[in-house]
Amino acid sequence: MAQATVVSISTASLPNGTVGQHYSAAVKAIHGCTPYRWWISGTLPSGLVASPSPATTYDLVHGTPAKVGSSTFSVTVRGCGGHISSHRYTVSITPAQTAHSVSLKWQPSATAVSYDLYRSTLSGGPYGLVASAILGTSFVDQAVTSGETYFYVVTAWDGTKESAFSYQVHRSGSLKNRFLKLVARRVHHTACLKLTPALKGP
Numbered sequence: 001m002a003q004a005t006v007v008s009i010s011t012a013s014l015p016n017g018t019v020g021q022h023y024s025a026a027v028k029a030i031h032g033c034t035p036y037r038w039w040i041s042g043t044l045p046s047g048l049v050a051s052p053s054p055a056t057t058y059d060l061v062h063g064t065p066a067k068v069g070s071s072t073f074s075v076t077v078r079g080c081g082g083h084i085s086s087h088r089y090t091v092s093i094t095p096a097q098t099a100h101s102v103s104l105k106w107q108p109s110a111t112a113v114s115y116d117l118y119r120s121t122l123s124g125g126p127y128g129l130v131a132s133a134i135l136g137t138s139f140v141d142q143a144v145t146s147g148e149t150y151f152y153v154v155t156a157w158d159g160t161k162e163s164a165f166s167y168q169v170h171r172s173g174s175l176k177n178r179f180l181k182l183v184a185r186r187v188h189h190t191a192c193l194k195l196t197p198a199l200k201g202p
Helices: none
Strands: 023-030 037-042 048-052 058-063 069-078 084-094 102-106 114-120 128-134 138-141 151-157 174-176 181-187
Touching: 023 069, 023 084, 037 048, 102 151, 114 138, 128 138, 128 151
Parallel strands: 023 128
Antiparallel strands: 023 058, 037 069, 048 058, 069 084, 102 138, 102 181, 114 128, 114 151, 174 181
């Protein structure tokens, strides 16, 4: 009889947040057997809670941050076979900023159950996670700074694995690969953002 694989948390880090702006980030697990059981040790940032997904394959940290500060906590998952995996995270919440935002939209992937959005201030990355477990095909990034240029990429998550990064956008404003097409929709206020999703990652 083959030995069962051991459950493991695959999310290395969580994005920081901003007071008053919606926060959503998933801690994902792989291997082992479902249903998984999740729990938090320590204190989440004020205004955030953790909720397991319906299939229990990830624990979603979400809500609207209420206070500035830094919180360190551990997320633990247990597979149905009793194996346990834990990971420690630190999330910093910064003060609210002037309301600038970028609206993003992409075409759905047939096998995706959710999407992750990443960005960088450098073409080609490295990319930092903006939001994960996005259930729709659009997102408004409100944590942007006036005069800064951002490069966005999206990945699709099928419940067990994540796709590669999307390709760099063309001057027409669209980008596509075998999974997704990402389109810059609009820039609010005077943020002067140039939405140019970056090259496919490794």
